[in-house]
Amino acid sequence: MLLGPAWSTPLALERAGLTMSDLTLIDMHEAFAAQTLANIQLLGSERFAREVLGRAHATGEVDDSKFNVLGGSIAYGHPFAATGARMITQTLHELRRRGGGFGLVTACAAGGLGAAMVLEAE
Template sequence: GVGIGDLMPRQPAIKDPSGEYTMGEAAEKMAKENGILRADQDRIAHQSHVNAAKAWEEGWFGEQVMDAILGPQYRPVSNDNLVRADSQLEKYARLKPVFDRQNGSVTAANSSPLTDGASAVLMMSESKAKELGYEPLGYIRSYAFVGIDPNWQMLMGPSFATPKALDRAGLTLADIDLIDMHEAFAAQVLSNTQAFESEQFAREYLNRDSAIGEINWDKFNVTGSSISLGHPFAATGTRQLTQMLHDLKRCDGNLGLITACAAGGLGAALIVERE
């Protein structure tokens, strides 16, 4: 029979219409298939908060963030309210898995939270910028977009897009001064960085003889990323771009890699340069 519950509206879910899994389920699947440990996921999440908290404390986000005025009191919101300045790694182990409650490793703490936000960038040709009297923060050197089977490992797009962007720029990963990889889930970050360093992955999936390159963690998400700063879906890409260009300026670097996974098995990579 039909009960009153059958007539109630259904709550929206973060379900990917192109495949069998939600993004969280895909992250859990990737963690299992790639041998990603819970402790390593928690370490990535903790470091994201540590780096973001330091960036706020040192004032590094000052030129990147503007106040938002929210009602009903219309008080300004000046800082991200997700960053855990007191993050303690041992506390991450207390949280229960979300997507596989018995044997899972993906938790609320090592995943990007649902957040609201907005971002914007001003992009134009160098000649137009000079005409208008603007000083460019940086330049787009190359980019690549890919699509993979979302029912395989939905969030592996960065491992396919990055080598294409590097090749188009005539660069190797060793040439890159800073890397910003979107942290949808720590399991996704570690699955991709593991693939970056794997010759077997390069041969089997990229038709390359050598790995994409070794990750220098001192150059990776140096002021935090989506786990600590949040992931308002449409805004994250330009947040990454703005953050990268300011980080390069602060570190006196020139080349930055920005890469992200996305629903539907999509992936993107962008190489930027300051000069």
Template sequence: MTAANSTPLTDGAAAVLMMKESVAKSLGYQPLGYLRSYAFTAIDVWKDMLLGPSYATPLALSRAGLTLSDLTLIDMHEAFAAQTLSNLTLFASDKFAQEQLGLSKAIGEVDMDKFNVLGGSIAYGHPFAATGARMVTQTLHELKRRGGGFGLTTACAAGGLGAAMILEVE
């Protein structure tokens, strides 16, 4: 890993306001989008470092009743270029799905025309506390610009954590 293929540590701030749709509307807010499902996983950092998205994403998709091909956008936090490529490889690996996740087959190949379409953390930087909020709002705004649909936002953290969210814009 080098500075050229790793996220730079940067300053930043972000906030996301989440509430029930009925509360938002009663306060005069128009929801930007909806959280359809989510999953958080913790794995052995020494065995599967930075592979959390490969564990969390199948759970989030299953909970949403969706497949990878149902998604309009896929945004993955790029801690390092190698981490992103490793997770994309595992998304498509039947062996990983069967041996590590207990699934009959992989969640599938990622359509690169849907993947990090506005760039990722290597381009934007990685202010730790703001990256997740930046990714969620960026995905929701891009879904809205495209006329709606479902988006996956996924990230690794602290080596052994994984997060995945299925977002929806009508």
């Protein structure tokens, strides 16, 4: 449960034609700190990629310098009704402030749901 980003991230990156190293920012919804750490571990796991996702290689390592640079959901008090809008808006503003690039926004929800979106700003 709450590991949806480990499944949705490789799909979003594949559809965008990008890899983890192409990203300027990564904003992962933090339902709980342990959930975030587990998703980060799975994204970098070759075994998870092969045995669970059926992919040849891991999605990639998460660069700490790009990850939740403005804090994340825990830092903002985990505002359920505003989480998606906050994450998308903050990521786009931070990308523009940095001169553009690609941002990955991921979220999880109870029941095994996961979402990932690649954003681009100039």
